[in-house]
Amino acid sequence: MSASDSTIQPAALGWPGRAWRPYALALPALILLIAVIGYPLLTIVLRSLSEPEWGVQNYAWFFGAPVNLTVLRRTFTISAWVTLVCVVSAYP
Numbered sequence: 001m002s003a004s005d006s007t008i009q010p011a012a013l014g015w016p017g018r019a020w021r022p023y024a025l026a027l028p029a030l031i032l033l034i035a036v037i038g039y040p041l042l043t044i045v046l047r048s049l050s051e052p053e054w055g056v057q058n059y060a061w062f063f064g065a066p067v068n069l070t071v072l073r074r075t076f077t078i079s080a081w082v083t084l085v086c087v088v089s090a091y092p
Contacts, residue, residue: 062068
């Protein structure tokens with residue numbers, strides 16, 4: 001028998017039909033994640049777009065008021081400084 005006559009077969013990857021098991025183990029965690037994070041986030045977004053009327057008027061009001069922009073700028077400035085201090089202080 002020559003080398004050209006032999007065929008190399010791939011190794012078996014395990015039991016056939018069991019590839020779904022890792023996903024089945026992760027399914028309860030995924031359901032919990034959707035229930036705890038996804039649903040409230042979706043509710044907040046829909047409520048922000050629908051009260052008092054459907055649309056983006058709430059966002060136009062928020063970004064149109066100068067005091068809100070000042071508060072938003074201060075919030076992001078403080079967040080950036082805190083992040084910088086945490087990164088610098090955590091660096092060994």
